[in-house]
Amino acid sequence: MTGAQFGADQPVGVAVLGYGNVGSEVVRILQEQVDDLQQRVGAPLALRGIAVRDASRDRGLDPDLVTTDARALVERDDVDIVVELIGGIELPRELVLAALSSGKSVVTANKALLSEHTGELAEAAEARNVDLYFEAAVAGAIPVIRPLTQSLAGDRVHRVAGIVNGTTNFILSAMSETGADYGETLAEAGNRGYAEADPTADVEGFDAAAKAAILASIAFHSRVSASDVHREGISAITPQDFESAHALGCTIKLLSICERVPSPGGRDRISARVYPALVPDSHPLATVGGAFNAVVVEAENAGRLMFYGQGAGGAPTASAVMGDVVMAARNKVNGGRGPRESKYANLEIAPIGDIPTRYFVNMQVADKAGVLSAVAAEFAQHGVSISTVRQEGEGTGARLVVVTHTASDSALSATVSALEQLEFVTAVTSVLRLEGTHR
Amino acid sequence: MTGAQFGADQPVGVAVLGYGNVGSEVVRILQEQVDDLQQRVGAPLALRGIAVRDASRDRGLDPDLVTTDARALVERDDVDIVVELIGGIELPRELVLAALSSGKSVVTANKALLSEHTGELAEAAEARNVDLYFEAAVAGAIPVIRPLTQSLAGDRVHRVAGIVNGTTNFILSAMSETGADYGETLAEAGNRGYAEADPTADVEGFDAAAKAAILASIAFHSRVSASDVHREGISAITPQDFESAHALGCTIKLLSICERVPSPGGRDRISARVYPALVPDSHPLATVGGAFNAVVVEAENAGRLMFYGQGAGGAPTASAVMGDVVMAARNKVNGGRGPRESKYANLEIAPIGDIPTRYFVNMQVADKAGVLSAVAAEFAQHGVSISTVRQEGEGTGARLVVVTHTASDSALSATVSALEQLEFVTAVTSVLRLEGTHR
Structure with a gap:
């Protein structure tokens, strides 16, 4: 906490778990931006190791950095910050918990993990007074978590509505433009690298629902998990729906919506839901095309704010991860920590039938x-x-x-x-x- | 630093200097949101006093809270955070320096003060290891400072371009729509409360230049003051300019632009400039109408991000101020502090002739x-x-x-x-x- 162990000569150690699209970009930035990062942190960042599944593949990395033993890497004494970019839930959960409980701060982009296990992870961070940052888990490079937890910390959020899944936004934007049907457009998205071989998590709204759970949790100071989110996917949308929507001056977007639901005389509740919806062409979210993401926040005093940018991709997501790494490292050097989980409001979830x-x-x-x-x-x-x-x-x-x-x-x-x-x-x-x- | 003096029973004391549009909203929030603020800070926020110029006016405030002796209020032992909302430069400078040098954190919305005296203020904050926050100084409610200093701390910013003055954007939007001339539209803006009696600071670009200086300083880790910013106002814009711009598929906006200027073989330089410019209708800034603000950030890894919302007004600006107050108070309770001034890059200003x-x-x-x-x-x-x-x-x-x-x-x-x-x-x-x- 005093930061006595860090300084100009005493680096902050970083372990990167996973070397996919995002992990490789994070490693690149750590290796290329050494001087800038050192100045911003107040101490050098030292890359201690990279955990991969298969160490035999040649990635052009120093072999001494590469390991298949993620657990041992996480527990090294000279690792202060663990960057989790593996994907999945069970293995990252174990590794993140191991890191937090041994006093390391964690940066993750793993929305599925967070939306399932946020309570357990937050408590582990709390117990050791370390940071758990996840700006990259929602809307890639777009700062959304930090504005909600910090900039709006003195305001009351009424609503967060966003386009937070690039795959579905690519598909819906293309259907809107070409008039093609869903199946055809999904195939095209796959060919162009915008959809996974198994696109279920995206097109059925699971990814968007995990992000809605994270957004609702922080916007409303309550624990919301992915299973609390009402979810509908886009696979039933037809060219006729788009035709009719256009005739009404609208387009169709997959929205993640988190709302404070006032209960007259009672406690407010939360609605968290994901579904494709008609949006008027004049609405700021209507013009968010292709693989872009945008989040609109409505707060009592701030009014309506919009955040727009690249919601996915290796480099943009790595930008958000590295922002978190620098902040966690600064806290290691200076003492203190970032905002912790805030769940004091403990609002209930309103069923979709009430909305x-x-x-x-x-x-x-x-x-x-x-x-x-x-x-x-x-x-x-x-x-x-x-x-x-x-x-x-x-x-x-x-x-x-x-x-x-x-x-x-x-x-x-x-x-x-x-x-x-x-x-x-x-x-x-x-x-x-x-x-x-x-x- | 240890936070030992704060806790459930030991409040964080707040002094508010100035009770205008923004000050009165800050006081209202402090008085209305007591429970939420306490939960978010981890200790109660206690309003210790409000400094005004004329205490005889009835503002419906507890008279014990109101004082004309701002200096004495700032120096009270039970004040931990000073919120400076006076305006002007010399008096706020003295009060902010007095606050910082007696170990109090400061939150200010004063762009003129910051763009003239940022070095002196940052050093005073550094000497006592306290926070100097100013999210509200640029683009009102829109989180811009925190995203630049924290979310993008691991990225390299190339360009920040924004519409950050509501008065001129109101005037230019109206001229674009109505075809009216500048003088007429300025008078209308005055009648509707969007322009001051003396509109010079807005229409000649001084306000936008101060904000450009702040944005350039934090985006490029260098000290940039308002006098470093090339500045042109909007008073010479004619209806003919709009006619010609429209014929080209453009509109005209007053832009604040901060750019990294690469010098092949040498060190990068900074361009900071404010002028009315033609912007293509398809550009995201073209559609920012009326008194709204927007800032576009281009960074190496994040790509293009846009932040949009209300750039002025009592409640939106108070939202940004209160976000800073909560963060400064959390740091008082938990130890640690937010990002400090970062000027390590120390880039030179490129003259406008080179751009x-x-x-x-x-x-x-x-x-x-x-x-x-x-x-x-x-x-x-x-x-x-x-x-x-x-x-x-x-x-x-x-x-x-x-x-x-x-x-x-x-x-x-x-x-x-x-x-x-x-x-x-x-x-x-x-x-x-x-x-x-x-x-």
Whole structure:
């Protein structure tokens, strides 16, 4: 804590676990920016080792730095900061806990780990009074964690809404532009390196949900895990949805939304949810294209803030990791530590059924007089107020596109079930939410 | 440093100097958010006093809190953090130095003070190992200082370009929309509370230059003061400039630009400059309208990041101030301190004449054959390559609008002097830079 052991001659030791896209960039920066890093930390950063799975591959690294024994590397006495970039959950969990419990600060980009085990990790950091930093876990290079935990520490956050998954944003942006269908576009994303061989974690919203859990935890000073997040993926989105969205002046984005839900007379609750939603073209998130990420924060005094940049990729993510490494190293040298976990508010999660949003309902209908009034009557009967209705196509291609005012998930579900019973309605082809508008 | 004197029962004392737009919001938050602030700090924040110029005015405050003796308030033993929101330079300088040298951390929103006296203040903070925070000094509620000093601490910043003055952005946005002239729009801005009675600091770019100095200092780890910043205001911008800009697919914005200027074979230099410039409509800064602020940061690994939000106003600025207060208070409780001044790189300022940019030159010309070739010859003779030429109007209203490729300020100035000698050229009515494009 006093920093007596560090100084101009006494370096801060860094271990890097994992040498993939991000790990290799972190090592490159550590090796190239020696002087700048030393000046910024107040002591040299010394790379003590790199843990890899297969040491036999030639990576052009000094062989003395490379090890397959991550555990031994983490526990070396001359390692002060452990950078975890392995991916997965169980192995990194063990290594991070080992590092924290032996008094080392940890920097990780592992959102899955954090969103599952944040409590355990935070307590281990607390017990040894060390830093656990994870700026790179959400939105890559974009500073989001630090602004939320530090810059907005004197404000009250109402809402965080972001595009935090580059793969799905690439796919949706491409579908919006080309009119191609989901399967085709996913294949194209894979060919161009924007989608993994198994894209499930991205396209079904697991990655975005893990990030939503992290954002909700820090924005609302509560523990939120990935399983608390309502999650819908993008695989059911059709070219017709985009056509209808465009006709309404909207596009479709996969959003991670964390909201403070006021309870009149009671304690606020938290809504954390991930789903594809219509967003008006005029909304700042609508223009975030391709693999970019953006996060919009709404706070009581700050108003609306937006953060935009590259949400993935080796170098951008390494930039966020290295910012954390420098801050953790400064704390090793100067004493003190960064913000710890803040969970005092301990707000409950509101179920998705309690969260009113606007809806977009796309249905195939018979091309007959009376359809509109029959459909409108079902909405009215369930207390769901209609904002606009459009009739599209004709004959067997006839469709009705309804946009509602704010309604609860449960009222909308009941409406959709009733619509599906109507003789006139061939199928309700999609139900999406509309975000970023009022009422 | 050990934090032994703080804890659940031992509050962190806060003094607020100034009770204007921002000061009153800071006091409101301190009084309304007692529980949240205590949880976030780890000890209660106690408001010890508010220094005002005239204590006789009724502000609805507990009279025991109000004092006209700012100096005595600053030096009270039970004050740990001083929040300086007075404005001006000399008085705040004395008070901030008194606070720092008696071991109190300081939070200030005073860009003029910082851009003139940053060295002296930083040294006083260093001598007593206390925090000097100033997130609110640049771009109000938008976290910019903390991302630059912390999140990007492991990266190399190439460029920071921002719209950081709300008054001029309001005026330019309105001129762009309405076609009204500068004087009229300034008067309107005054009526609506967006311009001061004496608008000089805003419209002549002094405020933007102070902020550019602060941004350049922290982005490039060097001391940059306001007088190092090349500065041009917006008062000469005409409706014709906007007309021509729109015809080119551009708008006009007052930009604060801080750039790393590579010197092949030598040390990098810094360019810091404020001027109105044409910005392509497709550039992220082009859509920042009204009193909003935005800052774009380009870094080697992070790539391009953008931060957007409310750059002024009592509550948004107070949000940034309170974030700093909470961080400074945490450090008082836990020991440690935030990032200190970093000036190790000590880069020199490059004179504006050395900075190549693209230019937009608007001239009144005789409506005759041969004008274009005579004008083009002058550009060629001075080594300034033309990108596009547009002829606008006719007869006595005939104009030529030239957009150049990248040229040095000195080559362009020589060209303009030569153009003014040409018989065909009645007047060079404006010379503006074009930013946000390549070549």
